Amino acid sequence: MSPLRVSCLTLLAMIAFAGNSLLCRMALRHTTIDPASFTSVRLASGAAVLYLLARTRTSSARGQGSWKSAVALLIYAAGFSFAYVNLPAATGALLLFGAVQISMISHGLWRGERLRAMQWLGLLLAAAGVIGLLLPGLTAPPLQASLLMIGAGxxxxxxxxxxxxxxxxxxxxxxxFARAVPIALLCSLLQWRSASVDPAGLAYALASGALASGIGYAIWYAVLPGLKATTAATVQLSVPALAAMGGILFLGEPFGFRLLVASVAILGGIVLVIVQRQR
Structure with a gap:
């Protein structure tokens, strides 16, 4: 794969990942679809597309997933949807990304990985950014929704x-994805009294599952072999920025000073950890 093609496909994958935040926020803000139904439709459409893509692959590598991973996937998808009822797209994407990276770094520490001084500084900076974003104030995001998004991360x-x-x-x-679908449908049935699906919300959920999730993940996995480990990790820093741009352009959401400072702290801190780890 040529460098130009790798770059274009990488950008397309990052746009797809950011698109998940925008599509979910649009659906829950501008349509009547409920978060549980959005989650079920997203997972079901994503499972269908990924199944078709997997059937066309000729790779000798095998893999079928597991129920434990499916439960983790469902917790992420459900927390993501319920959080975006009240969170702006940019704030949600930043909290999600920060929680993902901090949890994975913490797992490395628990497994015995040793961090350098600059990595510790980066980790503390990222954690301070998350805490600072959640501190009480006029521009603070809703705490319950924020905690849901952190749990999703x-x-x-x-x-x-x-x-x-x-x-x-x-x-x-x-x-x-296929294993997560029946669990998501069961959760939706348990909340049937509050269920609501309209054509626009259904379209957003289908686009989130089939395009932003299914095809987005497939593109990302296709370009990963052409990226260095550090590049693959740092390029994902663009997702919160793309989500913020989309939120401003398509949803009219503000990008205040608190969010700017938190973004610099969280993303900058994670960069320090990633770059120093590679060295």
């Missing part, structure tokens, strides 16, 4: 760690 971190060495990423992801 931790669940995605667990999901990512469980996926290491599990086999072909597309097949594994397809298997996990």
């Amino acid at each position: 931790v669940a995605w971190g667990v999901y990512s760690l469980r996926g290491r060495g599990a086999g072909d990423p597309t097949r594994v992801t397809a298997g996990n």
Whole structure:
């Protein structure tokens, strides 16, 4: 794969990941679909697309997913949806990304990984950014929604760690999505009294699952072999920025000083950890 093609596909994957935040926020803000139904439709459409993509692959690597990973995936997807009822797109994406990275770094520490002084500084800076964003104030995001998004990020971190060495990423992801669907549908049935689906909300959920999730993940897995580890990690820093731009352009959301400072602290701190780790 040529460098230009790798760059274009990488950008497309990052836009897809940021698009998940925008599509979910649009659906829950501008339509009547409820978070549980959005989650079920997203997972079901994502599972269908990933199944079709996995069937077309000729890779010798195998993989089928697991129920534990499916539960982690469902916790992420549900927390993501319920949090975006009240969170702006940029704030949600930043909290999600920060929680994912901090949880994965913390797992490395628990497993015995040793951090250098600059890495500790980066980790503390990122954690301070998350705490500063949540401190009470006029511009603070809703605490309950923020905690839901942080929980979703931790669940995605667990999901990512469980996926290491599990086999072909597309097949594994397809298997996990397929396993998560019946659990999500059961959760939706338990909340049938508050269920609501309209055509616009259904379209957003389908786009989030089929395009931003299914095809987005497939593109990302396709370009990963062409990226260095540090590049693959740092390029994901663009997702909160893309979500913020989309929130401003398409949703008319503000980007205040508190969010700017928190973004610099969280993303800058994670950069320090990643770069120093590679060295």
